[in-house]
Amino acid sequence: MYVQFRAADHLLFTWLDIMGLSPAVAWLRAGTAAGLTPTSEWLLYSLPDGLWLYAFAFAMAWTWREPGTEARCWRLTPLALGLGSELAQALGVLPGTFDVADALTYVAAFALAKLAARHHAGMTMRPA
Amino acid sequence: MNKKRLLSFAIVAFFCLLCLGTSRAPGPSVTGAVGGGGVGGGGVTGLSSAPVSIPHSAPIKGRIDPFDPKLKGGKSHYDAYVLTLATRKKYRVVVRPDDDPDAGATDASSPEPGPDAGADALWFSVQVRQGGSTAGRPLSVQERVHDGGSTEATFETLMAGPYTIIVTVFFGRGAAAKPGFSTYELEVTPSSSP
Numbered sequence: 001m002y003v004q005f006r007a008a009d010h011l012l013f014t015w016l017d018i019m020g021l022s023p024a025v026a027w028l029r030a031g032t033a034a035g036l037t038p039t040s041e042w043l044l045y046s047l048p049d050g051l052w053l054y055a056f057a058f059a060m061a062w063t064w065r066e067p068g069t070e071a072r073c074w075r076l077t078p079l080a081l082g083l084g085s086e087l088a089q090a091l092g093v094l095p096g097t098f099d100v101a102d103a104l105t106y107v108a109a110f111a112l113a114k115l116a117a118r119h120h121a122g123m124t125m126r127p128a
Numbered sequence: 129m130n131k132k133r134l135l136s137f138a139i140v141a142f143f144c145l146l147c148l149g150t151s152r153a154p155g156p157s158v159t160g161a162v163g164g165g166g167v168g169g170g171g172v173t174g175l176s177s178a179p180v181s182i183p184h185s186a187p188i189k190g191r192i193d194p195f196d197p198k199l200k201g202g203k204s205h206y207d208a209y210v211l212t213l214a215t216r217k218k219y220r221v222v223v224r225p226d227d228d229p230d231a232g233a234t235d236a237s238s239p240e241p242g243p244d245a246g247a248d249a250l251w252f253s254v255q256v257r258q259g260g261s262t263a264g265r266p267l268s269v270q271e272r273v274h275d276g277g278s279t280e281a282t283f284e285t286l287m288a289g290p291y292t293i294i295v296t297v298f299f300g301r302g303a304a305a306k307p308g309f310s311t312y313e314l315e316v317t318p319s320s321s322p
Contacts, residue, residue: 002150005286011148011151012150015149048150060139063135063139064132077136081140081147
C-alpha cells in the first residue's frame with residue numbers, strides 16, 4: 001500500500017532505492033490503475049497502521065504465551081508504542097498528524113491479534 | 129539475558145524500523161507554521177477568515193494588510209484556500225508577490241525565515257493538506273523559492289477531492305516598518321513535470 005499508493009517521500013522509498021529496487025517501484029506505481037486507488041482515507045492511512053500493529057502484537061503474543069507480569073508487559077508493548085506514537089503526534093513531539101481513526105484501528109488490531117494468537121496457540125491467554 | 133528477551137528486543141527493533149520506514153523523509157518539502165507556534169519566537173496571526181473555496185482555473189489574489197499591527201518582524205501570517213482537485217495528478221502552485229516599489233523593497237528569496245532573515249525580508253511558504261481544512265493530512269510539497277520573489281511548489285494528489293493550500297508569509301525583523309507589499313497572487317495549475 002505504501003509503495004503503490006502513498007506519496008514517495010517516505011524513508012521506505014530511500015531504502016528501496018539504495019537496494020536498487022527503484023525501477024520495480026516505478027513500474028508498480030505506474031501500473032496502478034486510477035480506478036484501483038483507494039478512495040477511503042481509512043484504507044489508505046489507518047489500515048496500514050493497523051496491519052503493522054496486528055503483526056507486531058501477534059509476534060509478541062506468540063513469543064510470550066505464558067502468564068506472568070513480564071509476559072503481559074511484552075504483549076502490551078505494541079499497543080503502548082502505537083498509542084504512544086499517536087499521543088506524541090498530538091503533543092507535537094513526533095512528526096505526523098494525530099488521528100482518532102488511527103488510535104481506534106490500533107486498539108482493534110491489538111484485540112484481533114490477541115484473539116488470533118489465542119486461537120493458534122490453543123491456549124487461553126489471560127487479559128493483558 | 130535469555131533468548132526470549134533477546135528475540136523480543138529484536139522484534140521490537142524490527143517493527144520500530146518498519147515504522148521509521150513509513151515515516152516521512154526529512155527535508156524542505158513541508159515548511160511553515162500552521163495553527164500555532166510561529167517562527168523564531170513569533171506567532172501566527174491566524175487565518176484572516178475561514179478557508180476560502182476557489183476555482184483553480186484562474187489565479188486568485190490574496191491580500192495581506194500591511195497596516196495590521198500584529199504583523200511585526202519575526203511573525204508570520206497565513207491564508208488558506210480550498211480547491212477541489214483531480215486524483216493522481218501533479219499540480220503546480222505559484223505564489224507571486226505584487227511588489228509595491230513605493231512601500232519599500234522586499235527580499236522574498238531569503239533562504240531563512242523568521243527573525244534571522246534580512247531586515248526587509250518577506251518569505252513565502254506553501255503547504256498542501258488533504259481535505260477541506262488546515263488540519264488535514266499534509267502532502268509532500270516540493271518547494272522552490274525564486275530570485276524573482278515568487279515561490280513555486282509542486283505536489284501530487286492521491287485521490288479526487290478537496291485540498292487546502294496554505295500560503296504562509298514570514299516577516300523579517302524590519303518588515304513591520306515597511307511591509308513592502310500588500311497583495312500576492314496564487315495560481316494552482318495542473319503540471320506535467322514533477
